[in-house]
Amino acid sequence: MSVILEGKGVTKRFGGLAAVNNVDFNLKKGEILGLIGPNGAGKTTLFNCICGIYRLTSGKIILEGEDITGRKPHQICAKGIGRTFQVVMPFTNLTTLENVMVSVFSGRSGIKKMEEARREAEKWLEFVGLDKKKNLRAGSLTLPDRKTLEMARALATWPKILLLDEVVAGLNPTETVETMRRIKKVRDELGITILMVEHVMKAVMGVSDRIMVLHHGEKIADGTPREIAENEKVIEAYLGERYLL
Amino acid sequence: MVDVSSVAQTLISGIMMGALYSLMAFGLQIVYGVMRIINVAHAVLMVFSIYLTYFLFETYSIDPFLSIAITLPFMFLIGWGIQRFIVNRVVTAPMVTSLLLMFGVGQVIESLIAYYWTSNFKSVTPSYGATSILLAGLSFPIVRVLGFVVSIVLLILLDVLIVKTKTGKAIRATAQDREAAQAMGIDINRVFLISFSIAIATVAPAGAVTAMIYAFYPTLHYMFTPKLFCICVLGGLGSIRGVFAGAMILGIVEAMTGAFLTLEWAPVVAYGLLITILVVRPRGLFGKA
């Protein structure tokens, strides 16, 4: 599998504190890479660096061989990176359908007409199972539905890479399983590469091809779920005891 | 003519003007720091206290500086009322809502002032109003010197209040993290009430001094609002000491521009400074993110 996204020496400082410190990573095309680590490890910061919301203090982000460091968020989206947010950020007063329509227009679909965008948005809502709620005000959706909407919205930009930030936080076990299934579906049916931050071990271990572990802003391990579960450093920092797969 | 004494004189003017500005701006900063509300009616309330000072001076011949003893508690109560019945409803609303709301409140107060006192220019002229102390060839108008003293006193009082007292600690905690403060058992509604009331009370000394320096009219606040915002942003939104620093900077820059460039462009200075800061370093000098 070829490498689709690379990070070299990615560092982000806030004042004197390095939230992300000299992290190297690569994401292979078509894989699901899990990103785990204790709170404050720098996972969301790394996401924000990749998407252009934060300017890197130093280091490079390379997408399909092209250096995208320093580009603005909407440009990076145009290059093919879509994302969801840890704290959901729906367009509250717009309907579910309109939420996705924004992405259809602003993403890589190339669609310019309202009717076409509407149909495309409806297809995405069907894909994630929200089509019955398409005319509801986004602000009135339940949390699980909002998280689903986040994903639909990100998908509608036709991303090559999807960054998922703690998509199952706050969901019950059934909803979590449902979400994981959907993530696999996105990779298997649409060929989208996935980089996901997660805290719920069962979820991320079960669905990821590889796992990367951050601690205090640095990468401390990188490997298959099994390797990670048995890694001493990871256990000490994060897992607590040997995680049984 | 640019020579040492005129530069020194301008500097003195700027510093004293800065002190006055800081008096005006403290309250604005407190409200933003604690409640995250931008009180666009702050300057209007200051103008109101100007007129109160005027009223006490004209009707009862009370010296403006002494009248602070009356106007301060009065403005505290006004602030209490406004917070309790109006502002309280929008502490959790988006900033836009509270902004428009305070805009409306300010409008009501301004037009009531105009209705009751007319739009004619007025001033407060105590017997010492035009007296200056001459020191080393430089002129120090008494009113402004006393105003400077008042602003230092207020700065110290506020500092002590916020740093040393229990109430102050509660206020700081709420300003830093509302939810955490609540979790610790602090009654944030009371904190909001007290902070807002204190903030409005601070306009009393500001108004008293301003009344003696400026000819005033109901819409005077429009002249000060951009400057006050400039000061708060410059000093760092949420920082009381920053207000003093920011006010000094603005006062001096304005005085220099007025003396050595041209007087007419002076209002532009504050605005230019504001935009520059907002774009270059929105945190200001002492502000937190």
Add this chain to the structure above:
Amino acid sequence: MMRAKTQLRDPQFLSLLIMAFILALFPVSRPAAYYLDLLFRIFMFVIMASSFNIIGGFAGYISFGQVAFFGLGAYTVAIAIRDWGLPVFPYVLPLAGIICAVIAGLIGLVVLRLRGAYFIIATIGLTLLVQTLVVNLKEITGGGMGISLPLFPYPMWMIKAIFYYSMLVTMLATLFVSYWILNSRFGLFLFSIRENEDAAEAMGVNTTRYKILAWAISAFFTGMAGGLYAPYMSYINAETVFALPTTIMMILMTVFGGRGTLWGPFVGALFLTVLSDYLIGVIMSELNMTIYGVLLVAVILFMPLGIVGTLREKIPKLRNILK
């Protein structure tokens, strides 16, 4: 874009057309000059409220400095007429609008980078700044003395009718553009910026470009309103055209009628202009602004969506008509 056929079936578009039709025919019935006057002023405020709505309602960037563009438009036209005579008026009017749009675009490059509250603060001083600039450039603008303009060489009633139609056309243009934005991709982007600018950016919306565009469009129509005001009054000075109560009125009308809707600014402008006339004519006018202030406070506290907005909430059936 929408095809013509669907447009005609859209109740909103139809209602705009009907209103345009009625208002266009109104002068034919030879009403009293007062009504032409009143409607002229209503149209002017509708333009200003609707323009404000584009940046403040659709995009959520509440500009407290819109009246600066009104004044700029007024001065542009006044200077042109003073220096080159009355005949230039029809050409200078759209030019005034364009100049305002360009200036808004340039200022916007700096000021629109600021978010929410910071943006609002920045615009609060804008009017004062522009006013100071205009007054200080005495040679061009006549300073505090203002500019006097010649009257058009037609009978009074005809002059009023001409201005009526000019303002009507400009108002219709503003409303139709608002309508178009509301139903377009551009409008959807503006709404996304209003609802959550960071999310919009992450989804690929070039927020800077669209914000600037919205402000420029807003300034364009506001500037034209000012440009019509100048020759109508035959005299302008900095105090009247940069008057701060005008900003308050624009915001109040929009919020009262319903921010972010099509008809909101129209309803707000209509209601408040008539109210203002009533207050001045019948009751003492000194408490005018007090009442407006109280209205603004009341609307924010009790009816934040405005008249049209609240109606849309309560009566879902009206949703499509009243967007």
